[in-house]
Amino acid sequence: MAALEAxxxxxxxxxxxxxxxxARQACYKxxxxxxxxxxxxxxxxxxxxxxxxxxxxxxxKALRAQFVNHCRASWVKHFDRLYCKNKRVTRLLDxxxxxxx
Amino acid sequence: MxxxxxxxxxxxxRFRQPLNLIRRFDLSKRTQSxxxxxxxxxxxxxxxxxxxxxxxxxxxxxxxxxxxxxxxxLGLAGIATFVHYNxxxxxxxxxxxxxxxxxxxxxxxxxGPFTLIDTENRLVTEKNFLGNWILLYxxxxxxxxxxxxxxxxxxxxxxxxxxxxxxxILPIFVTIDPQRDTPAxxxxxxxxxxxxxxxxxxxxxxxxxxxxxxxxxxxxxxxxGDDYLVESSHxxxxxxxxxxxxxxxxxxxxAEELAEEISKEMKKAST
Numbered sequence: 001m002a003a004l005e006a007x008x009x010x011x012x013x014x015x016x017x018x019x020x021x022x023a024r025q026a027c028y029k030x031x032x033x034x035x036x037x038x039x040x041x042x043x044x045x046x047x048x049x050x051x052x053x054x055x056x057x058x059x060x061k062a063l064r065a066q067f068v069n070h071c072r073a074s075w076v077k078h079f080d081r082l083y084c085k086n087k088r089v090t091r092l093l094d095x096x097x098x099x100x101x
Numbered sequence: 102m103x104x105x106x107x108x109x110x111x112x113x114x115r116f117r118q119p120l121n122l123i124r125r126f127d128l129s130k131r132t133q134s135x136x137x138x139x140x141x142x143x144x145x146x147x148x149x150x151x152x153x154x155x156x157x158x159x160x161x162x163x164x165x166x167x168x169x170x171x172x173x174x175l176g177l178a179g180i181a182t183f184v185h186y187n188x189x190x191x192x193x194x195x196x197x198x199x200x201x202x203x204x205x206x207x208x209x210x211x212x213g214p215f216t217l218i219d220t221e222n223r224l225v226t227e228k229n230f231l232g233n234w235i236l237l238y239x240x241x242x243x244x245x246x247x248x249x250x251x252x253x254x255x256x257x258x259x260x261x262x263x264x265x266x267x268x269x270i271l272p273i274f275v276t277i278d279p280q281r282d283t284p285a286x287x288x289x290x291x292x293x294x295x296x297x298x299x300x301x302x303x304x305x306x307x308x309x310x311x312x313x314x315x316x317x318x319x320x321x322x323x324x325x326g327d328d329y330l331v332e333s334s335h336x337x338x339x340x341x342x343x344x345x346x347x348x349x350x351x352x353x354x355x356a357e358e359l360a361e362e363i364s365k366e367m368k369k370a371s372t
Contacts, residue, residue, distance in 0.1 A: 024249060077323060079245065
């Protein structure tokens with residue numbers, strides 16, 4: 001009971017606006033823009049480091065900055081990891097197991 | 102005559118050589134056999150001992166050869182019964198009742214009392230919700246994609262049930278991230294989906310206890326100071342008016358399917 005009341009009194013009014021609807025939608029948009037850029041420039045050599053092992057070519061640098069700006073750091077990492085996983089799966093499916101990866 | 106004798110001698114000599122050889126071999130064999138005979142003679146020297154000791158060893162051997170494996174088997178059986186007894190003691194009894202079929206909660210009884218704070222900073226317990234059908238979801242507001250999708254699906258299903266089937270069901274969102282999801286924040290978050298969704302939060306201990314009662318797994322991952330994600334088992338629980346968990350839904354359900362299944366459950370219960 002005391003713990004509950006203590007909790008209620010603490011931090012009662014803080015609202016994290018960066019996970020509300022508008023912020024989420026802005027984040028999704030910039031994320032999609034960045035990944036589309038990656039797809040378009042996939043023939044260029046990836047030189048920049050994104051995060052969790054993802055590399056991207058220098059042409060998408062501005063979009064990357066926007067992406068990181070609009071979304072939380074943990075979300076950026078989460079999306080990057082998801083993207084790498086999808087890339088790996090599509091690569092496996094396309095190759096049909098020919099290349100030993 | 103002497104030649105013949107000489108011949109004879111020589112022949113004998115000649116014959117003796119191989120004979121000698123044979124004898125030498127024979128001697129060696131005989132020495133071996135001699136040693137055998139010697140040992141046998143030694144053992145024969147104490148015939149009583151000779152005859153008793155193998156019998157004795159045989160007797161004691163027969164006894165010990167039966168005791169040791171039997172003891173091992175008994176020990177294994179003892180360990181097995183102990184483990185079984187321990188499992189029985191620790192196991193949670195299966196919930197009884199007419200619940201059977203796919204997606205039924207036929208396992209340990211999920212659910213229990215809880216005491217949390219809602220978005221208006223009021224203290225609520227499970228007794229406040231008695232008499233309503235409840236759709237319970239454990240999530241957190243800082244979820245990048247799955248959380249918002251699930252809450253959106255919940256909101257849509259509620260709308261479908263409200264408008265098309267005219268069934269009232271109360272959606273409850275319990276946050277598994279109470280440190281960052283304050284009541285005010287929850288209210289702002291849930292308002293965007295559906296104003297009817299009740300948000301519940303509270304101190305970490307109360308949340309953890311409720312999650313344990315409802316068998317929800319959650320864990321902080323990717324922690325970087327204040328910024329972290331929470332990994333959790335995404336499950337939506339459907340509870341009947343007496344607050345028993347009737348069914349659970351995973352992420353694979355769409356809003357329409359969810360509404361369909363919920364209406365089925367509610368109709369079945371009311372008949």
